[in-house]
Amino acid sequence: MSEQLLNSTRRGAVALLEINRPKAKNSLNNELLDAMAAELTALRTDESVLAVVISGADGVFCAGADITAFDEIRAQPLVGAGTGETFWSILEAFPKPVIAAVERFALGGGCELALACDIVIAGEGARFGVPEVKIGAIPGAGGTQRLVKAVGKSKAMAMLLTGDFMTAEQACAAGIVAEVVADGETLAHATAMGQRIAQNSxxxxxxxxxxxxxxxxxxxxxxxxxxxxxxxxxxxxxxxxxxxxxxxxxxxxxxxxx
The missing domain is CATH 1.10.12 (Lyase 2-enoyl-coa Hydratase; Chain  A, domain 2)
Structure with a gap:
């Protein structure tokens, strides 16, 4: 693979996973999801790692799924589609705390990724949204379920049906985000929180x-x-x-x- 899609580093007991598709605003494709699944599988049994932080390269968390992958999905049979273990099920079952450090955009699949993490730290300029209806699709990685549980039916329906975005402050007030910090500081704050968690049992x-x-x-x-x-x-x-x-x-x- 010519492109390193996921950068994995350590800061003490905290593993830092950086999505590295900056030219595509760190959108999610199958190769990236496979790389993230493999990394989480390895970190699950690594006793030296006590927390994980997920961020995006070049100051962007994740602007969504790579919609060019829709053609591949259309080629699959509708009956039984989407079965089997995926990155999302691996993340859902991951036993260690996972913190999302969100800068600029967490849209579509990026918003679903943030929602699937345990804690979200957002830069003040970040935007959250599930705008799939604008392109004739719907969230397919937990967005309709986790968003309702995070913010309640009415706010979730407003986001899902209009495709409108939430600001970081709105997302914090709604319960998606734990803390809003200055732009450019999310990774440092998320890592510091991971290190505080790592001091506990x-x-x-x-x-x-x-x-x-x-x-x-x-x-x-x-x-x-x-x-x-x-x-x-x-x-x-x-x-x-x-x-x-x-x-x-x-x-x-x-x-x-x-």
């Missing part, structure tokens, strides 16, 4: 993420039972004993993820 972080995400799939009663099971697993862990001992001894804990 890796087991507790994985268990709390698992419990929180279960709320999207279960009733309240089922979610509370799931949380209780994870709580007892956490309290019976070596990390919990170390955290308690360190707290009482007024020292920093040394977590092992066990």
């Amino acid at each position: 890796p087991l507790a972080v994985a268990l709390v993420k698992d419990a929180a995400l279960a709320s999207f799939e279960t009733s309240l009663a089922q979610g509370l039972a799931h949380e209780k099971r994870n709580f007892y697993v956490a309290v019976h862990s070596a990390d919990s004993l170390e955290g308690q001992t360190a707290f009482l001894g007024k020292r920093a804990p040394k977590f092992t993820g066990r």
